Amino acid sequence: MSKRALSTSREENFPEWYQVVVRDGDMAETSPVRGCMIIKPWGWGVWERIQAELDQRIKDTGHENCYFPLFIPMSFIAKEAEHVEGFAKEMAVVTHHRLKNEGGKLVLDPEARLEEPLIVRPTSETIIGDAFQRWVKSYRDLPLLINQWANVVRWEMRTRLFLRTAEFLWQEGHTAHADRADAMAETMRMLEVYREFAESVLAMPVIAGEKPANERFPGADNTFSIEAMMQDGKALQAGTSHYLGTHFAEAQNIQFQSAEGKLEHCHTTSWGVSTRLIGGVIMTHGDDDGLRLPPKIAPRQIVIVPMLRDKPEDAAVIDYCTALEKELKAKGIRALVDAKPVKSAEKRWSWVRRGAPVILEIGGRDVSGGNVTYMRRDRLRDGDKVVSHAKTRDAFVAEAASLLDDIQASLFQEAKVRLEGNIVAGMKSFDEVSAYFGATETDDEAGGTFKGWVEVPWARPEGGELEAIADKLKALKLTIRNAPLGQGKAAGKCIFTGKPAKESILIARAY
């Protein structure tokens, strides 16, 4: 008879469920500025964990952090034709540097119009390239390996908290290399960093692969992505890594003198992941009681809720909890006693909705017996019933770290089974693909029938042929996600062109 902690379920209405999890999980809310979000302390705590873990990996692979301006001169963006084309429609532009008071109303001061408008960065290839042009003179300056943590703005039509917001936070890596091989190795190295990070830190299994030409970053020669499967079967692009060839180097004069004394253009790369990852975590691990956070990114891993009764004995319970918290912290665990004067049942459910991995409830009897009672958020219920476990306090403290490891592993395993069990291979024609997805035309609003991804052989068509295929897929709300790495020689024929297949690609609905 036990009720759920949320007002809606994944099955009833997945998009609404997502919003409720974000709100009730205290992650973020919409702001007075259209399309922008306020990230609340709990959501920000998750982002801080993501930053800390990923930043370490970025540094371990030889990169240095720095910071470039938020504003980019419009002329910079205009230099790379494809880049302009790709971003022109979604840029925020600063045109004035002063307001004036006109009859009690604030208006733009026409005399304060900027000679050259400034773009609020949608990404920083151009302004970083401008610096690279000055920093790189010799082959001895290469490779140049830079990263920055920043906010960027893309004026999106439709926004959803974390998944697509007008302003979002990310890290963007930018590197310059002497040749294609070195730049490509960098591109793949960072893709692998993302894959490993997503799986081991976010417990989010992904498929790493190369994007088809029509899904490339504006100005890139090759774009690679990691794709994750959400619980509604849709794909989420969780990270990208681009080999930019010499396009930006040519547009911006990033040149070096080789050992042979020849002047050559650099080969550049860029790669990034954003706050969108948090949306991915929510849709990968959330359940009908709210968020379930992997311990590695949970701002608080173990939350201790004292069962207070407004009696003198409360003091002993709080002391017991505080001592326990201290012990756990000494072991490097992010523990918290929630002693707020709020009904304990309320506190329990609010931590459930926020997805704290382990929730302890400590009452007088635990104190006198030297025990703890706890719940695992990843396996909160057996059927409908909430499951609590009991242990001696000493045993709990001794095993706390491995309990967290176990939760991390179990969340990953659950998601991995879902991903691997829902990629359908073996279809021989587009009609089969169409039939597979076709049955779910009407179910976008409600959860509807779950449809996973389809893996099919194709001949890697380009140009107009690819455009036509993309349009055909679009009619079914489908996109090509990527061509997974490490696949063997593709067998059979391309399901679109009938030509001998070159590789397999994943087709899915996507965010």
Place this chain on the structure above:
RNA sequence: CGGAGCGUAGCGCAGCCUGGUAGCGCACCUGCUUCGGGAGCAGGGGGUCGGAGGUUCAAAUCCUCUCGCUCCGACCA
């Protein structure tokens, strides 16, 4: 920016058709009783009904405009 729907208390909603000056559940505050678990009873606080105009003796309700949100489409990390 197009199509559809919706804006009434923190959240979820009723009231609108048939205008009469705002209500329910949860949450919140106080008290008492409970309490190894999402408690009961009693009392209470909180809304210029998204905003601006208009019609009217009177507007949450009718009309016009506007802003915002959600879903769908186009675009996209």
